[in-house]
Amino acid sequence: MWTYGGYAGKFLRLDMTNKKHSTVPLTKEVAKLFLGGNGFGAKILYDEVRPGIDPLGPENKFVFAAGPIQGTMVPTAGRSGVFTKSPLTGYFFDAYGGGSFGPEMKSAPAART
Secondary structure, eight states: OOOBTTBOSEEEEEETTTTEEEEEEOOHHHHHHSOHHHHHHHHHHHHHSOTTOOTTSTTOOOEEEEOTTTTSSSTTOOOEEEEEEOTTTSSEEEEEEOTTHHHHHHTOHHHHO
């Protein structure tokens, strides 16, 4: 598995309805074009969430993402994001948090296998 500029070369996809999971390859092209958690969140939502779906329905997606410098000593690198279709506006919604969630998510065993 390749690594590129702080990425592990894959991401984890969870299907909470069917209680299944899978790993999906992250191409170098996507890593270069859609930088960081915000870029990945926007790309996944744009590609996979149809216009007109109910934001509170089962077709909506929640993307939890961290950028390439997450978990490093770079100042302000401790932010990770959650991205979805907003029930308030019907458009892209992003929220960010600090603490240990992002580094723990990025270094989880599933991310390393």
